[in-house]
Structure formats: C-alpha cells, structure tokens
Amino acid sequence: MTDSALVRAVRWDTVVGALLLVLLLLSFAFVDGFGNALNLSFLIGSTLPVALIALPMTLLVVSGEIDLSVASTAGLSGAVMGALWNAGMAIETIIPLCLLLGVVCGLVNGLLVTRLGLPSLAVTIGTMAAYRGIAQIVLGSDAVTDFPGRYLDFAAGRIGGSFVPYALPPFLVLLAVAVLVLHATPFGRSLFAIGANEEAARFAGIRVKRHKLWLFTATGLLASATGIFWALHYASARYDNATGLELSVVAAVLLGGISFDGGRGTLGGAVAGVFLLGALQNVMSLLNVSAQSQIVVTGILLVASVLGPRLARRIAAARTARAVRAATALPHAS
Numbered sequence: 001m002t003d004s005a006l007v008r009a010v011r012w013d014t015v016v017g018a019l020l021l022v023l024l025l026l027s028f029a030f031v032d033g034f035g036n037a038l039n040l041s042f043l044i045g046s047t048l049p050v051a052l053i054a055l056p057m058t059l060l061v062v063s064g065e066i067d068l069s070v071a072s073t074a075g076l077s078g079a080v081m082g083a084l085w086n087a088g089m090a091i092e093t094i095i096p097l098c099l100l101l102g103v104v105c106g107l108v109n110g111l112l113v114t115r116l117g118l119p120s121l122a123v124t125i126g127t128m129a130a131y132r133g134i135a136q137i138v139l140g141s142d143a144v145t146d147f148p149g150r151y152l153d154f155a156a157g158r159i160g161g162s163f164v165p166y167a168l169p170p171f172l173v174l175l176a177v178a179v180l181v182l183h184a185t186p187f188g189r190s191l192f193a194i195g196a197n198e199e200a201a202r203f204a205g206i207r208v209k210r211h212k213l214w215l216f217t218a219t220g221l222l223a224s225a226t227g228i229f230w231a232l233h234y235a236s237a238r239y240d241n242a243t244g245l246e247l248s249v250v251a252a253v254l255l256g257g258i259s260f261d262g263g264r265g266t267l268g269g270a271v272a273g274v275f276l277l278g279a280l281q282n283v284m285s286l287l288n289v290s291a292q293s294q295i296v297v298t299g300i301l302l303v304a305s306v307l308g309p310r311l312a313r314r315i316a317a318a319r320t321a322r323a324v325r326a327a328t329a330l331p332h333a334s
Contacts, residue, residue, distance in 0.1 A: 011257070011316070012256075012257035012269065012308050013256055013257040013265070013266050013268060013269025013272060015308065016255060016256055016257060016269055016272045016273050016276055017268070017269070017272045019276055020272050020275055020276040020279065023276065023279050023280065023283070024279060027279065027283050031283055031286050031287065032286070033286055034282070034283065034286060037158070037161070037162060037163035038163075039282070039286070040163035041158045041163045041164070041165055042282070043278060043279060043282045044163070044164075044165055044168055045156065045165045045167065045233060046278065046282075047274060047275055047277075047278030047279075048165070048167055048168070048171055048229065048233075049074070049226045049229060049230055049233075049242065049245060050245065050248045050249055050252055050274050050277070050278065051171060051175075051271060051274045051275070052171060052174070052222055052225065052226045052229070053070045053074075053219070053222055053223055053226050053245070053246075053249045054249050054252055054253055054270050054271065054273075054274050055174060055175065055178040055222060055267070055270075056178075056215065056218045056219040056221075056222050057070065057219060057249050057250070057253050057270075058178075058182070058253055058256075058258055058265065058267050058270040059178070059181070059182055059188075059191055059215055059218075060120075060215045060216070060219055061195075061253055061254075061258045061259075061260065061262065061265070062182070062191050062192060062195050062258060062259075062262060062263065062264070062265050063191040063194045063195045063211065063212060063215060063262060064194060064195040064198060064261070064262030064263070065113065065120040065212060065215070065216075065262075066120050066121055066124065066250070066260075067106075067109060067120065067124045067216060067219045067220075067223075067246075068121065068124040068125055068128050068246050068250075069105065069109060069124040069125075069127040069128040069131055069223075069246070070219060070220075070223040070226075070245065070246050070249060071128070071223075071242045071243060071244065071245035071246040071249075072127070072128045072129070072130075072131035072132040072135070072246075073102055073105045073106070073131055073220055073223035073224055073227065074223050074224065074226045074227030074230060074241065074242040074245060075131070075132055075135045075227060075238075075239055075240060075241045075242050075243065076101065076105065076131045076132070076134055076135040076138070076227065076239075077098040077099075077101055077102055077223070077224040077225075077226075077227030077228055078135075078227040078228065078230060078231040078237045078238065078239075078241040078242070079135035079136075079138045079139035079237060079238070079239045079241070080094075080097070080098055080101055080135075080138055080139075081094055081095070081098050081144075081227070081228060081231055081237050082139050082142070082143075082144030082231065082237030082238070083138050083139050083144075084097065085144055085146075085147065085237070086142075086144055091147065091148055091151060095228055098224055098227070098228055099221060099224050099225060099228075101224055102220040102221045102222070102223055102224020102225065102227070103217055103220055103221050103224070104220070105127070105131060105220040105223070105224070106216045106217040106218065106219050106220020106221060106223070107213070107216070107217050107220065108127065109123055109124055109127055109216045109219075109220065110212060110213040110214075110215070110216030110217055111213070112127075113212060113216065114209040114210075114212050114213050114216075115209070120216075128246070132239070132240075132243075135239040135240075136239040136240075138239070139237070139238065139239045140239070141239075142238075143236050143237065143238045144231075144236070144237040144238075145235050145236050145237075147231070147232060147235065147237075151232050152232055152235055153166070154166045154167065154232070155167060155229055155232035155233040156232070156233050156234075156235070167229065167233075174222075175267070175271065178267055179267050179268070182266075182267055183266070183267070187211065190206045190211060191211065191215075192263055192264075193206060193263075194206060194208050194211060194212075194262070194263075195259075195261070195262025195263035195264070196262065196263030196264075197263075226242065226245075227241060227242060230242050248277065249274075251273075251277060251298065251301065251302050251305065252270065252273040252274040252276075252277050253265075253270045253273060253274075254273070254302070254305040254306060255273035255276065255277065255301055255302070255304070255305035255308075256268075256269035256270035256271065256272055256273025256274070256305075257269040257270075257273070257308075258270055260306070273305070277298070277301065280297065280301075281294060281298075284297065
C-alpha cells in the first residue's frame with residue numbers, strides 16, 4: 001500500500017464506516033433477532049429523526065456554527081401540529097404551516113447570530129428553552145394521537161413485506177441533495193472556507209452572513225420536518241417530543257469526523273456516525289443492556305468522537321511529513 005493510500009485509510013470517517021460495517025456483520029451473526037425485518041425496520045425508523053437533522057447540522061458545523069435548538073423546534077412543531085389537529089384543521093394544511101414555523105425558528109436563530117454577532121452556542125441554548133416552553137404553552141400536557149391512518153402508515157409502515165420503511169426513500173433523496181450541495185457546489189466549498197477561516201473567506205468575497213442565514217433556516221425547516229415525522233411515527237404529539245435529540249445529533253455528527261472547529265468533515269462520515277450510534281443502541285437493547293450502561297457507552301463514544309479525528313489527523317500528518325522527508329532525502333543519498 002502506498003503512503004497516500006495509507007493516509008486515506010486512517011481518515012476518521014473511513015474508520016467510522018468500517019466500524020459500522022463490522023458492527024452490522026457481528027450483529028447479524030451473533031445477536032438474536034437483529035436481522036429480522038421488523039427489527040431492521042425499527043432500527044432505521046428510530047434512527048431517521050437523528051439522520052434527518054444531521055444533514056443540515058453537518059453543513060452548519062462545517063461552517064463553524066451549531067444549533068442546539070433543533071430538538072425544541074421539532075417538539076414545538078409537533079405540539080402545534082397536535083393543537084391545530086385538535087382544533088379541526090385539515091392535516092394537509094397543518095403540515096405546511098408547521099414547516100413554515102420551523103423556517104421562522106431557524107430564521108430567528110440565524111438573524112441573532114449573523115446580524116447581532118452573537119455566538120450560536122449561546123443563542124441556540126436560549127432558543128432551545130424558549131421553543132420548548134412555547135410548545136408546552138401551546139399543547140400543555142395533552143397528547144394527541146388520532147392522526148389520519150395513511151399518514152401514520154407512511155411514518156411507521158414498511159414497503160411490502162420488506163424491512164424498508166416508507167420514509168427511507170425520501171430521506172435518501174435528501175441525503176443525495178445534501179451531499180451534492182456540500183461536496184460538489186461552490187456553496188458547499190465556501191462553507192469549508194468559512195469554517196477554516198471566516199475572515200479569509202470574507203476577504204475572498206464569500207458572503208459569510210448570508211450563507212450562515214441560509215444554513216440556520218434550512219436547519220429549522222428540517223427540524224420541523226423531524227417533529228412532524230416524530231409525532232406520526234410514534235403516533236403521539238406532545239410538547240416534550242424529541243427531548244434530548246440535539247445531543248444525539250451532535251454526538252453522531254462529531255463521531256462521524258466533523259470537526260467542531262469547522263472546516264473539516266464529510267456527510268458520508270456524519271451519516272455513518274448516525275447509523276453507528278443507532279445500531280449500537282439497538283444491539284444493546286436486544287442484549288438487555290441497562291439504560292445506564294447504554295448512557296456510559298454513548299459517553300465513551302462522545303469522547304472518542306473528539307479524540308479520534310484529532311488522532312487520525314496527526315497520524316496522517318506524520319505520514320505525510322515522513323513521505324516528504326523521504327522524498328527530499330533521496331537526491332542527497334544518490
């Protein structure tokens with residue numbers, strides 16, 4: 001194997017993809033019940049909310065920002081959805097209104113960050129509490145469960161007798177769009193430049209504030225879509241839906257090799273991180289691992305997600321430096 005191939009081999013997103021593959025193979029071979037269609041469908045369906053929000057969150061973190069209000073936006077959308085359904089409004093009208101609400105939530109975050117210059121971490125911690133509080137005001141402690149059957153079937157059903165949920169193909173379309181945007185367009189390349197050095201990106205003519213405003217708005221939109229999907233998938237709209245989901249999203253994105261400092265990462269790595277966490281939690285549940293132990297394992301993975309990419313980059317840098325030294329030493333040796 002050449003040095004360049006070795007450098008590619010130690011990329012953290014490649015490592016995460018390999019770990020996911022190994023975990024799936026071992027689970028199919030040794031974990032009872034893992035490979036049946038019902039469990040695989042449950043695994044994918046329960047992971048999709050995290051994966052859906054991880055798409056815009058990846059772009060946001062690459063640009064050097066973060067949105068911790070995504071779970072509260074999802075909960076608020078679900079609560080408004082339940083309240084409007086209770087009021088007798090048609091579901092075909094409710095869903096666009098909830099998506100518009102998500103756009104507004106994301107826009108508020110974006111304006112506070114880009115126009116007032118506030119740090120996104122502090123802003124979205126504040127809106128995380130505000131959006132969740134509004135959700136509780138809107139729906140109280142009620143739970144709305146009687147949504148139309150065809151929508152519940154779409155969110156929780158499977159295609160034919162297979163393990164593939166109806167919601168998976170639309171997600172794959174969104175994933176393909178996100179990959180193209182981040183890795184094959186000038187907009188995506190500009191996000192890496194912004195995350196690496198915002199001032200340099202601004203001097204290079206990149207419209208930093210506008211790009212970030214778009215990202216926060218898109219994140220709000222997909223967080224709202226996640227809230228709608230969550231309420232239909234679990235057939236329950238409550239103000240506390242998706243509580244804690246933001247930690248799973250951030251953990252999965254960082255585990256997938258997205259640098260918290262911005263400027264580095266791939267969507268493939270982020271999605272691999274999402275499904276690695278989802279598969280691991282599914283396997284632990286099948287093995288009757290206690291909830292406390294699952295939290296410990298998740299915490300260890302969080303630490304690994306921070307240390308792993310840094311270690312991988314150091315190994316890659318050391319190999320590159322060694323290759324350069326070898327190349328420069330050859331003429332003297334001859």
